Amino acid sequence: MSAEATGAELLLDEIREQPAAWRRLLDHEEEIAALGQRLAAERPSLVRFAAHGTSDHAATYAMYALRLLCGWTILRDSMSLSLSYGAATATPGELAVGLSQSGETPDVVAWLHAARAAGATAVAVTNAGDSSLARGADGVLPLAAGPERSIAATKTYTCTLAALALLGAHAAGPERGAALASALRGTADLAEEALPRLERAVEPIADVLSSVERLYAVARGLELATAAEVALKLTEIAYVAAKALTATSMAHGPVAALDRSFPVWAVAGDEATLPAVAEAVRRARDAGAPVITTGPEAAALDGATFTLATPHAPDPLLSPLLSVLPGQLFARTLALAKGIDPGAPRHLRKVTLAA
């Protein structure tokens, strides 16, 4: 087996493993429920999140999901305000949540420790329970993703979404928690069914788009995290200059750059945000851009060049676990079509220790 095939197979194995990883997370439900109940009892006045990259996209998801699940107000905090400018941000009565799959991202670790020192309750969301991030926290939300060997995060991303949703549901109460856990089991079943179909469906699209170097991923609301994550996968695995935009923001300037070699990946997650996504698709098509529509409401969008619909999750808040799958698979297949090893992107290491 060639080195390329090995890297590509490894990434595919981890994409395929996701439903099993979500089920493993459910083995930790009791621990997550206890953490959610404890945090809810504190009635946090504000919940601050800090992260980079894939973990930051999970924080985008949390902004919507935790507000809708348990009413928390989420603030995406600036790490440099406290770390570079010496301006304390967190205060007592607040909750500070630092996300890092490795638990060793230096500024996230420093930010969480500073927030705790300032009196906030500190929670680490990490795949490494014995990491620096976990050791400096009042509570740890486990991901239970198991070792992730590909440089590009896939199962740790969806496990982070699932863990945050479980936490928020249990913070809302035991009944909501149990219902969410049951919906997560159903979502894993749906993913397992859908993956083989999606694996086949991305191949002809990657062939047609194999010369693509620029792309926008658009969504609005709960699926904005999906757009951000798909853009990052396409960038780090297939070297596409891919940018995520809210469907509405695309009209505020970026639409000008579109042309027939600059596609748009549109995620249609729910009826509430469908009009904004439909308008973005219309504008992209008017600009001559190929459009790939994905998500559970993909079929409701007119004018798509390609469609990769995903199942409706039993709980709509879990939809982003399914909506990201076509993007993960497409990024891998596009890399192969471009002659890139998707298992070992250049210039990257698994644990990022940048300043």
Place this chain on the structure above:
Amino acid sequence: MSAEATGAELLLDEIREQPAAWRRLLDHEEEIAALGQRLAAERPSLVRFAAHGTSDHAATYAMYALRLLCGWTILRDSMSLSLSYGAATATPGELAVGLSQSGETPDVVAWLHAARAAGATAVAVTNAGDSSLARGADGVLPLAAGPERSIAATKTYTCTLAALALLGAHAAGPERGAALASALRGTADLAEEALPRLERAVEPIADVLSSVERLYAVARGLELATAAEVALKLTEIAYVAAKALTATSMAHGPVAALDRSFPVWAVAGDEATLPAVAEAVRRARDAGAPVITTGPEAAALDGATFTLATPHAPDPLLSPLLSVLPGQLFARTLALAKGIDPGAPRHLRKVTLAA
């Protein structure tokens, strides 16, 4: 004069007009001071911002500048939480700030009205005092930019930064307000001096990079807004797939896509954030990418392919008014080098009325 020359000249006129526009804003200082004092007296528990595009980048600036000037905690709010999902976000005791140069961006108008109905104090930041946004607000922060005829916002962007800084300084007290106003006058003088030099300096860089279609703009802290705005100018005026990243996030995946045809625009704003920007520049050079360094600390960065240093502002919080100038000028000049009319980007209208 050809249509292209007209559009290009109009945009250049508006870029050059910025120092005069900032001075015009100072004619409104009394009104801005009164608003700042009134809002400070309310001691807002949380300040929510909502905007799209260029105005959203001004909100990024506010997150840093207003925390540092008057201690406010800024939350970049989700408009879809309240407008699409029916989840009230604002509450009494909070301040809600909607930014729209035209004052007619539909979801920003609806979001601000909803926040006011929920009991928050509503402030409109707009260049149109008789707009829907202004009419539904408890207070209006004027921009005094005068009519902006180019589709790409330049003077309305820097006037928004200046107005927010003046507001925050007066919220901190009359002495801080007067000092900031004086520093703004000095910043206008520095911009007037620097603009002719920068206009000449961007030309050879645009010639060398005239085939560029992908770019990252990186910064950290206060200048993150500058990176976002430069990326948007390059996208809407020169059709570059340009993405802004925090200098640290670039290492979390995006660095993989860099190569010799994919440059990095690095903004070095202050010593506090210099290590993160220097690390990003080092990684970009290791990946073979051309690097353009800008900002007042540009000279402190090693390894630049091109350098476009800007003056140190009399108050470091006003540095972003100067740091964005090379990006505005480069976007225009790059468009001309690519044969694009920078005064009339395709697929865009001045006032965006998208869903």
